[in-house]
Amino acid sequence: MKVSVAVNGAARTDEVEPRLLLVHYLRDVVGLTGTNIGCDTSSCGACTVHVDGESVKSCTMLAVQADGAEITTIEGLASGGELHPMQEAFRQHHGLQCGYCTPGMVMAATSLLAENPSPTEAEVREGLEGNLCRCTGYHNIVKAVLAAAGAGR
Amino acid sequence: MIPASFDYVRASTADEAVQRLSEAGEDAKLLAGGHSLLPLMRLRMATPSLLVDIGGMRDLSYVKDGGDSLAIGALTRHGELARNELARREAPLLAHVAGQVGDPQVRHRGTIGGSIAHGDPASDLPAACLALGASFVTASPRGEQTRSADEFFTGFLETALAPDEMLVEIRVPKSAGATWSFQKFNRRAQDWAIVGVALARNGSTRIGLVNMGATPLRATAAEDALAGGASPAEASSRAGDGLAPPSDLSASAEYRRHLARVLVRRALEEAVAG
Ligand SMILES: Cc1cc2nc3c(=O)[nH]c(=O)nc-3n(C[C@H](O)[C@H](O)[C@H](O)COP(=O)(O)OP(=O)(O)OC[C@H]3O[C@@H](n4cnc5c(N)ncnc54)[C@H](O)[C@@H]3O)c2cc1C
Ligand code: FES
Ligand code: FES
Numbered sequence: 001m002k003v004s005v006a007v008n009g010a011a012r013t014d015e016v017e018p019r020l021l022l023v024h025y026l027r028d029v030v031g032l033t034g035t036n037i038g039c040d041t042s043s044c045g046a047c048t049v050h051v052d053g054e055s056v057k058s059c060t061m062l063a064v065q066a067d068g069a070e071i072t073t074i075e076g077l078a079s080g081g082e083l084h085p086m087q088e089a090f091r092q093h094h095g096l097q098c099g100y101c102t103p104g105m106v107m108a109a110t111s112l113l114a115e116n117p118s119p120t121e122a123e124v125r126e127g128l129e130g131n132l133c134r135c136t137g138y139h140n141i142v143k144a145v146l147a148a149a150g151a152g153r
Numbered sequence: 154m155i156p157a158s159f160d161y162v163r164a165s166t167a168d169e170a171v172q173r174l175s176e177a178g179e180d181a182k183l184l185a186g187g188h189s190l191l192p193l194m195r196l197r198m199a200t201p202s203l204l205v206d207i208g209g210m211r212d213l214s215y216v217k218d219g220g221d222s223l224a225i226g227a228l229t230r231h232g233e234l235a236r237n238e239l240a241r242r243e244a245p246l247l248a249h250v251a252g253q254v255g256d257p258q259v260r261h262r263g264t265i266g267g268s269i270a271h272g273d274p275a276s277d278l279p280a281a282c283l284a285l286g287a288s289f290v291t292a293s294p295r296g297e298q299t300r301s302a303d304e305f306f307t308g309f310l311e312t313a314l315a316p317d318e319m320l321v322e323i324r325v326p327k328s329a330g331a332t333w334s335f336q337k338f339n340r341r342a343q344d345w346a347i348v349g350v351a352l353a354r355n356g357s358t359r360i361g362l363v364n365m366g367a368t369p370l371r372a373t374a375a376e377d378a379l380a381g382g383a384s385p386a387e388a389s390s391r392a393g394d395g396l397a398p399p400s401d402l403s404a405s406a407e408y409r410r411h412l413a414r415v416l417v418r419r420a421l422e423e424a425v426a427g
Contacts, residue, residue: 001161018161018204040154042192043343045258054232054261060191061262064161065184065208112257129342130256 003067007032008076016063022056023047025063026073034074034103038132045131048104048111049073055111057130074103077110086110086148095144097135105131109145118149156194160203165210167292167321173205175294175317183207183319185228185267188259189276213266213321216240225323227266231278232257234265244325246333246353250281253335256343266320269305272312272368274399275345277337279306279369280361284353285329290322299324306368331355334420337363338412340403347403348412350392352420360420365398365413372396375417385425389418 004013007030014029026032026049038046040059047059050072077084083091086106096102105128112119112127119127124145125138133141164170174181180202184190187208193199207213213228216237223243225234234240235252254260254268254277268278269289282289282302290299293315305313314320330353337349349363350372358379360372374394378387393410400406 017158019156019158021155024155040195042188042259045256048258051261055258056261057258060188062161062184062187062191065187065206067163068209108258111261115257126342127257130258 001064003063005066005068006070008072009070014063018062018064020063021059022049022051022061022063022066022071023058025066026058026071029063032073032075036100036103038100038104043132044101044104045108045128046101046104048107048131050107050111053111053114055108055130072107074106077106084110085151086113086145089144089148089151090141093140093144093147095136095141101131101133101135105133105141109141109148112145113149119146121146124149154195154197156191157197157200159194159201161206162203163206163209167207167210167213167319170205170207170210171293171317171319173203174319177203177205179316181205181316183270185264185270186230186262187267188255188263189267189271189273207319214264218243219324221328222324222326225265225325227269227320227322228264229266230261231255231263231265231268232260235260243327244285244330246285246330246335246351247278247281247287247325249333250277250335250351253277253337255345265323269323270312270314270320272306272310274309274366274368274370275364276369277335277346277349277351277363280349280363281335281351282323282325283361283369283371284333284351284359285325286353286359287323287325289320290324291318292321293318297321303371306370309367311368328355329353329359332424334423336416336420336423338416348398348409348416350413350416350420352417352424354424358421358424360392360417362392362396362413365393365396365409367397367399370396372413372417379421385418385421389414389421392417 038044182201213226240248351361374391392413398409
């Protein structure tokens with residue numbers, strides 16, 4: 001089955017098995033390994049990417065379902081050597097420890113701000129409920145997202 | 154975990170989709186958002202031979218004014234429904250419930266049609282549809298058919314849908330939820346409800362329950378008590394009557410019956426307080 005997508009702005013077409021999951025397509029076919037696999041059961045959000053601008057768990061979508069879509073992964077956020085404001089905010093506010101959840105967290109957070117540019121703290125916590133972090137206790141992640149929202153205002 | 158192999162086709166109209174299904178027989182399945190089906194396929198608890206992808210039918214993603222009722226396209230995603238102004242005004246219970254399903258990522262993919270067709274007793278939107286007296290419009294090679302939510306959920310993950318039938322529209326009477334409440338009890342953010350209660354009141358009261366039996370169902374004992382003039386406290390004490398909720402890792406059947414009584418009381422109090 002042919003699938004044509006734009007990944008981080010670059011159009012490409014690949015021949016894939018229908019059962020190939022989007023996350024395996026991104027990691028193994030496209031070669032972008034920034035997107036992590038955590039739970040493999042749709043729960044943890046480590047595999048979050050954007051499909052047409054919206055956060056999606058890429059372990060719960062077939063690559064063929066993304067045909068015609070624009071996909072953004074964590075590798076597509078920084079531009080011209082500059083971190084994306086959300087990445088910069090995670091760095092500034094220590095929004096990560098081991099970093100495993102971070103790509104998914106950052107992708108979920110940028111999608112959240114696209115829908116709600118000035119969230120309250122409670123809205124940030126709720127908006128990230130699909131993403132689990134075993135290290136930080138979430139506190140600095142929430143701080144980082146609020147800071148990024150402020151920076152973008 | 155990778156699903157077993159299957160064939161895959163895309164359909165761009167409901168007619169085309171049901172045609173594909175009827176040619177392929179019982180082993181074929183529709184694929185909408187994939188957020189119930191793909192997890193099952195990855196666990197190899199579902200092994201369809203053919204997936205007919207209807208996810209691209211964006212013309213079946215809509216909320217329209219249908220006179221006395223609100224018409225919602227089956228491919229409308231939970232997040233779209235939750236944010237839709239018309240839905241928030243005319244079917245506020247349904248819009249609210251859509252915003253409580255899973256997490257934002259799930260709401261970006263999952264569809265109301267998939268949620269109803271899956272018939273999971275743990276899911277939220279079917280309970281809301283029962284409370285609101287919604288009806289479901291389907292397409293099949295035999296033509297269009299409309300069924301009430303009350304006659305739709307027939308067994309565990311089983312519905313009245315024929316193997317070659319596709320849900321195309323959900324209709325919600327506008328007046329049904331003049332006052333309403335949704336109570337979703339869970340222990341962790343993002344989780345499915347351990348028990349949930351969707352209550353709609355306009356003259357009479359209808360109560361849909363999440364996770365209180367093999368199917369999405371109504372709290373008929375409590376509804377009857379209310380209709381007979383019982384107080385909220387009396388009526389809610391009947392909320393688990395006649396029901397056989399599951400016992401599982403999250404809760405025993407007895408605890409679920411307790412939760413149903415507490416949550417129905419809270420829902421009644423909230424709906425009365427307006
Ligand atoms: C992590 C996670 C958390 C979740 N939490 C919740 C929750 O809290 N509450 C809740 O209610 N749900 C929850 N869900 C389920 C979610 O709401 C699903 O999106 C929904 O149940 C199914 O919709 P879908 O479009 O993804 O359907 P799919 O998975 O594509 O399909 C489900 C079934 O319905 C059939 N089908 C789909 N569309 C149609 C149609 N139009 N006509 C006929 N048959 C059709 C398919 O063949 C399949 O059998 C969760 C899911 C995940 C992954
Ligand atoms: S790996 Fe996709 S949600 Fe955990
Ligand atoms: S930083 Fe380790 S899981 Fe989040």
